[in-house]
Amino acid sequence: MTNSQLTVVGAGVIGMSCAWRAAAAGFQVTVLDPAPASGASWVAGGMLAPVTEAWPGEEELLELGEESLRRWPQFAAELEAAAGRPAGLRTEGTVVVATGAGDRAELDTLAAYLGKLGRAVERLSGREMRRLEPALGPDVRGGLSVPDDLAVDNRVLLAALRVAAERAGARFVERAARAVLDDGSRVTGVRTDGPGVDSQVVLVCAGAHSARLHPCLEGLVRPVKGEILRLAHRAGAFPPPSRTVRALVDGRPVYAVPRDGGGLVIGATQAETGFDTEVTVGGVRDLLRDAERVLPGIAEYALVESAAGLRPGSPDNLPLVGPAGPDGLLVATGHHRNGMLLAPVTADAVLALLRGDPVPKVVQAADPARFSLARR
Amino acid sequence: MTNSQLTVVGAGVIGMSCAWRAAAAGFQVTVLDPAPASGASWVAGGMLAPVTEAWPGEEELLELGEESLRRWPQFAAELEAAAGRPAGLRTEGTVVVATGAGDRAELDTLAAYLGKLGRAVERLSGREMRRLEPALGPDVRGGLSVPDDLAVDNRVLLAALRVAAERAGARFVERAARAVLDDGSRVTGVRTDGPGVDSQVVLVCAGAHSARLHPCLEGLVRPVKGEILRLAHRAGAFPPPSRTVRALVDGRPVYAVPRDGGGLVIGATQAETGFDTEVTVGGVRDLLRDAERVLPGIAEYALVESAAGLRPGSPDNLPLVGPAGPDGLLVATGHHRNGMLLAPVTADAVLALLRGDPVPKVVQAADPARFSLARR
Numbered sequence: 001m002t003n004s005q006l007t008v009v010g011a012g013v014i015g016m017s018c019a020w021r022a023a024a025a026g027f028q029v030t031v032l033d034p035a036p037a038s039g040a041s042w043v044a045g046g047m048l049a050p051v052t053e054a055w056p057g058e059e060e061l062l063e064l065g066e067e068s069l070r071r072w073p074q075f076a077a078e079l080e081a082a083a084g085r086p087a088g089l090r091t092e093g094t095v096v097v098a099t100g101a102g103d104r105a106e107l108d109t110l111a112a113y114l115g116k117l118g119r120a121v122e123r124l125s126g127r128e129m130r131r132l133e134p135a136l137g138p139d140v141r142g143g144l145s146v147p148d149d150l151a152v153d154n155r156v157l158l159a160a161l162r163v164a165a166e167r168a169g170a171r172f173v174e175r176a177a178r179a180v181l182d183d184g185s186r187v188t189g190v191r192t193d194g195p196g197v198d199s200q201v202v203l204v205c206a207g208a209h210s211a212r213l214h215p216c217l218e219g220l221v222r223p224v225k226g227e228i229l230r231l232a233h234r235a236g237a238f239p240p241p242s243r244t245v246r247a248l249v250d251g252r253p254v255y256a257v258p259r260d261g262g263g264l265v266i267g268a269t270q271a272e273t274g275f276d277t278e279v280t281v282g283g284v285r286d287l288l289r290d291a292e293r294v295l296p297g298i299a300e301y302a303l304v305e306s307a308a309g310l311r312p313g314s315p316d317n318l319p320l321v322g323p324a325g326p327d328g329l330l331v332a333t334g335h336h337r338n339g340m341l342l343a344p345v346t347a348d349a350v351l352a353l354l355r356g357d358p359v360p361k362v363v364q365a366a367d368p369a370r371f372s373l374a375r376r
Numbered sequence: 377m378t379n380s381q382l383t384v385v386g387a388g389v390i391g392m393s394c395a396w397r398a399a400a401a402g403f404q405v406t407v408l409d410p411a412p413a414s415g416a417s418w419v420a421g422g423m424l425a426p427v428t429e430a431w432p433g434e435e436e437l438l439e440l441g442e443e444s445l446r447r448w449p450q451f452a453a454e455l456e457a458a459a460g461r462p463a464g465l466r467t468e469g470t471v472v473v474a475t476g477a478g479d480r481a482e483l484d485t486l487a488a489y490l491g492k493l494g495r496a497v498e499r500l501s502g503r504e505m506r507r508l509e510p511a512l513g514p515d516v517r518g519g520l521s522v523p524d525d526l527a528v529d530n531r532v533l534l535a536a537l538r539v540a541a542e543r544a545g546a547r548f549v550e551r552a553a554r555a556v557l558d559d560g561s562r563v564t565g566v567r568t569d570g571p572g573v574d575s576q577v578v579l580v581c582a583g584a585h586s587a588r589l590h591p592c593l594e595g596l597v598r599p600v601k602g603e604i605l606r607l608a609h610r611a612g613a614f615p616p617p618s619r620t621v622r623a624l625v626d627g628r629p630v631y632a633v634p635r636d637g638g639g640l641v642i643g644a645t646q647a648e649t650g651f652d653t654e655v656t657v658g659g660v661r662d663l664l665r666d667a668e669r670v671l672p673g674i675a676e677y678a679l680v681e682s683a684a685g686l687r688p689g690s691p692d693n694l695p696l697v698g699p700a701g702p703d704g705l706l707v708a709t710g711h712h713r714n715g716m717l718l719a720p721v722t723a724d725a726v727l728a729l730l731r732g733d734p735v736p737k738v739v740q741a742a743d744p745a746r747f748s749l750a751r752r
Contacts, residue, residue, distance in 0.1 A: 231657060232654075234654065234656070278608075278610065278678035279678060279679045279680075280610070280675070280676060280677065280678060280679065281607060281664060281668070281674050281675050281676070281677050281678075281679050282675035282676065283679075284660070284664065284679050285661075285664045285665070285668065285675070288657060288660065288661045288664070289661065292657070292661065298657050299656070299657050299658035299661070300656060300657070300658065301656065301657050302654040302655060302656060302657075303655045303656065303657050303659075303660050303682060304655075306679060306682070
């Protein structure tokens, strides 16, 4: 048995952000993960895009995302200072483009919705779009420019978070958590695939695997598989876009997130097929076909990697951030497509909870207590 | 400096087959390769298909391939006995199928050509084809059944060859050969990226890299890039074919070679882009699209691997097997698309050369002396 003041289960972007912030604030932190910085955070595209992810009926998620995005530049700056290495933030902005008539109609819906909420988005014709991003092909008929939706290189970020957390004193233990233990009223520790951990406070950040860790989380987080491709520009090929490109191609969403040095991340399929991380032929075919429709030049790019990750989906698409079940159990999971985006506000909320301070107002909508199982 | 009676440069299928046979015959053999069993042999599809690879004007290659195929069952049996593990031979046969009208016309040309040469091939309608291989989709309009064209699991084969060669006494040295050295008339050894090797006899089996090793090989072997995908059947998906499926889809050749356990290897593009082993988006897109046209069920398969290899192309598509340049220099390279197929007859020819015996008659067409540079 190890003794830990705060045990964080899961070393993805959420777990490591919380571990870093808590350790930097003076907590004695242990992070449990058999393979830190792997899983969905490693596979992710890295969009920080609350506006272009927005959808009617999900206003609380939009507000939460916008609040976290406002915190991102400061979060990145502090992380870079703490880790002594880049955080991976890219500030070139985002465009959303449409191909067919149905796609344009869907974009109209999004633009009208955002306008009603008072978010300024710029409508551009296909030609204006291509002037902005010459990599866009002739099938692009128009779209929106959303300069405030950003992106982060998820792998650069994860590396910085690991260093920052360790420098702040967090201890990484490469064991798999099997269950959060309690005595009926209060958390006592974590059972693992090796020696257990004694802990009065446990923070579950295990993404799609969170629901298995305590009965109070049962059914509240489910895996939503996403397949993603990593491309690299080759000499002689058309240069990649500088902004994140989100597109609708005959009703299917596809995105391309540029990386420094000519990398391009293409995503992402969505499938609810359980704990399945195999990349399928059909998924890759769809991603390549749709991405090529929007960015024809990628035909000459190298296909460097294909991978699948499991997003942690929640019943209402809002994350679960707050106390749940027995005393001492905190959760920060269910971030679905928005783990990278929501890391700063989630870490701030968790730190507030650890200190007994009030959480940021927009995070209250993410209180796990909205689900009866998670209620204390 | 190491002393070696026979130094084999390159541990692909040709190099290891020759090394095994030579070591088993009593020669003291050193094999030089920085990464044995990698490269084109590792990437390969593994077709043993002289008949369905045949093309008017390439009769000598057809005869060489057929002779090697006749030697394959014995080669595999001896290898299995020597290595104590499977050689990977599959004897389910091959079908060649056509989709569009142009593809059927091309198949007619092949069938007529083979008929003229006296090779019996069975013409089948689309429906008959699907009865034989239910995995074939409705776009398949007919084709040929060629039960004698076989396949081998290249990775199983390479593992067996390595064990057999080592058991027979061949020594593997993981160094890269830089040049075959001679004193103006006779080979003296091999310069490497580490200590050199003294050797009176050097056999160059370095595939696409062979031309760099001695001036007499300059321009005689060039890299022909091929991209390949490895798929795996998933629970619930349509079963893979049992035979190798070769197809023409709107003029593009694509093949699918089944592996034991539900594996399926999809190949292969051809591109002359130098020493370039990056997998391209366009290559993968073409392979997936064409393979799905023929075998629609693969959409549900896992995409396990994508890779590119460099086939060693020769000026006339025949390999180079025999003495070349200074005394003591032997070459066995330039096997292009047929390395797996031609391994048995090549190894037999090399052993004959080492012993001073006559080479098999069909191998004489592969004598490097047909090119002036390689002449002694």
